Amino acid sequence: MELIAEVQGEGQIFYRRRRRRVKRKSGNIDDFCRRWGSQYSYMVVLDADSVMTGECLSSPVRLMEANPNAGIIQSSPRGHGHAVCALPAVCHPGVRSAVYGGSALLAVGESHYWGHNAIIRVKPFIEHCALAPLPGEGNFAGSILSHDFVEAALMRRAGWGCGLPTICWLL
Template sequence: MLVLIFGQSIIAANQMRTVLPGQGMQWLEITILSLFVLLFAWVSAGFWTALMGFFQLLRSHDRYAIDSEVGDEPIVAEARTALLVPICNEDVARVFAGVRATLESLRSTGNDRHFDIFILSDTSDPDIAIQETYAWLVMCRDLGAFGQVFYRRRQRRVKRKSGNLDDFCRRWGARYRYMVVLDADSVMSGQCLTRLVQMMEVHTRVGIIQTAPRASGRLNLYARMQQFATRVYGPLFTAGLHFWQLGESHYWGHNAIIRLAPFMQHCILAPLPVRAQCRGDFIP
């Protein structure tokens, strides 16, 4: 892919050079060409990704597809999954509307007994914390979800989000085979969550499966444009990324299913030194 991007960018830069008065020999023109190459390379990467995605979708075959060997097998009782929703001073109504929608979708599949939901709060504002507690109580009462949806607010809010997840893993991680970390505004369908667990059960050496998030419910014009773009072009670029990454994937930090045992064993890293550019505590 790099060869294609660089080759295409060099050809485009050469064409750009011919239209400049000094044929790219002046300092200002060299600066213009340098910026042009950087920006064109970004466009070229998108072009080759979309092109390969188009061919993948056209062929309807992907030898690296992880779901090709997965049927509709029932989930065994031991394959329990925790859905984690780390929050900190968030819009309470939005958070719990998303949790409610996810739980209701799970129940429609008949597989909700294999899932528990943990709302992990690091909220510092006491007024928002009271709203969170009340919203959790109302939701559990309305849906009969006591014992399935749990709310926990940390008193010692250390290490921010990574510390929140670390605390969950230490306290309750051994009870679950998988976990899915959601953003505060994430909503996942029960069908998608069930499929993720089924894929993990079939591919026992896979540690993480990343979904491809899509925007929804946006309000302003720019956000609506982004939402439209993800709906139309999202599958194309996702297929293209899958082609170039040979079945591997980026981890985007949320909406992915993770095998908990190896995660707890290997992925709790020491804090980065203060002098590091990305210093602090984190979980990869």
């Protein structure tokens, strides 16, 4: 609430808390889409530790506007502050660019996304990516924990591009 006052964001920045906390993070996304999704063309899904500049947020919007077949555009992750990287070599900017660039070129819009720091086209997401709990008992029942992989697969099956942005599939 302090941030809203500080940046004069009244009516532009909204804070919400779910009434029913079900289905973990995918439940949070589902709740937003069900209650407010029809008011938005895109949504940017962030984690609690996500840090993005205004340019980093507006650039994917421009990509979505320019590419009507893109369903999910994933940003390339970068460590910040005291972030710990499991593979230090991959966190080096030069290596990171090669790894993510190569991955994006190979996937050509048929990739997954990491469930955060991505922009998502809301209408097709609502139409194709609702996740029901898996039936049965045991480890393969209940809420889908890797919802991001399943949501990307459902978007791709519906004909929408997903993944890191590359010139090959976006234009």
